[in-house]
Amino acid sequence: MILNILLTGEITWRTYLQDANQIAQIIGTILVVIYVVYTYLTFRQIKKQTDYQQDAYLKTDLTILKEINEITSFQIQTGKAITPKNNLINKYINLELSNKMKGILQPIFKFEDNLFEGNYLTLIFINYGNAEVNKICLKLIVTVHNSKELIDQKMLREKETQTIEVLINEIVERNGGKLRIPILTTASFPFFFVQVKGEYYDVRNKKYTITEENFNGENLHLQKLQ
Numbered sequence: 001m002i003l004n005i006l007l008t009g010e011i012t013w014r015t016y017l018q019d020a021n022q023i024a025q026i027i028g029t030i031l032v033v034i035y036v037v038y039t040y041l042t043f044r045q046i047k048k049q050t051d052y053q054q055d056a057y058l059k060t061d062l063t064i065l066k067e068i069n070e071i072t073s074f075q076i077q078t079g080k081a082i083t084p085k086n087n088l089i090n091k092y093i094n095l096e097l098s099n100k101m102k103g104i105l106q107p108i109f110k111f112e113d114n115l116f117e118g119n120y121l122t123l124i125f126i127n128y129g130n131a132e133v134n135k136i137c138l139k140l141i142v143t144v145h146n147s148k149e150l151i152d153q154k155m156l157r158e159k160e161t162q163t164i165e166v167l168i169n170e171i172v173e174r175n176g177g178k179l180r181i182p183i184l185t186t187a188s189f190p191f192f193f194v195q196v197k198g199e200y201y202d203v204r205n206k207k208y209t210i211t212e213e214n215f216n217g218e219n220l221h222l223q224k225l226q
Contacts, residue, residue, distance in 0.1 A: 056202040057129035058136075058172065062194070062215040065120045068182050088180040089170060093120070097142055097162045101188040105222055108154055120182035121194060121215065127172040131202040136168040138198040138210070140183060145191040147223035154225075190222040 068090050102116040127133050144160045151158055164183065172179045186192055194217075198210045 054131055055129050055206065056127055056131040056133045056172075056174065056200070056208060058133055058200050058208065058210065059126045059128060060196070060210055060213055061124040061126075062196065062213050063122050063124060064186065064217065065122045065180075065182060066118050068120050068122075088122075088182070090182050092166055092168060093182050094164050094166070094184050097144065097160065097164075098185045098188050101144055101160065104156065105150075105188060105190075108150070109222065109226070111221070115221070116188040117185060119185055119187040119217075119219070121184050121186050121217075122180055122182045123196065125172050125179045125181070127174055127177040129202075130174050131204065131206070132174050132177070133172040133200050134169070134203050135201040136166075136170070136172075136198065136210075137200065138164075138166040138168065138183075138196060140164040140166070141195045142184065143193045144189045145193075147190050149224055150190065186217055187219065188222070189217070189219060191218045192216070 068088060098116075106113075106116060123138070125133070125136065140163070142162050142164060146156045146158060150156045166181075166183065168181060170179055170181075171177075194215045195212065196210070196214070197212045200208050200210060202208070
């Protein structure tokens, strides 16, 4: 009987040891999994921070320029045109809606041509990031409103709307690089509202979204009949 008790105690002790060993293995496996997950998340965060430090960050503003001048520099060695850091590029101007409104309003107001020119809606891009931007894709929705007096007395339409898509293939340098792009002349618009949205790409072809911008304006001399 004493032998049976000793044997039973030995078996129970062995069972406890086996159970403890299994529990230790399970705990060890869980700790390894936790370590692997923690290491993965840590490296992912480090990579995210590193990528962020290498990203472009383009700030967009809208303004009106009365007149524009394009200045182009040339590399002496190659003779190729280059864009200075703060250059203004006027090759992206869309005159379709401006000319349409000029054709409608000039016979009514009898103004000289120069009063329907200028006042360029201009986008200003400043790159505060650490990667150069080499492509900007814009979508502008331009809505021109006529004054109530023109609508009532000259039977004009209340508004004209045009969507303008612009692909800008220019370099915006990193760390403060600046680019000014006139898009259209607003001098022939009695009232106007412009909505701008789009995206841009850095030299690694990484895509970013442009924060939507809105702009309102008017030309008082095109609102009341003489």
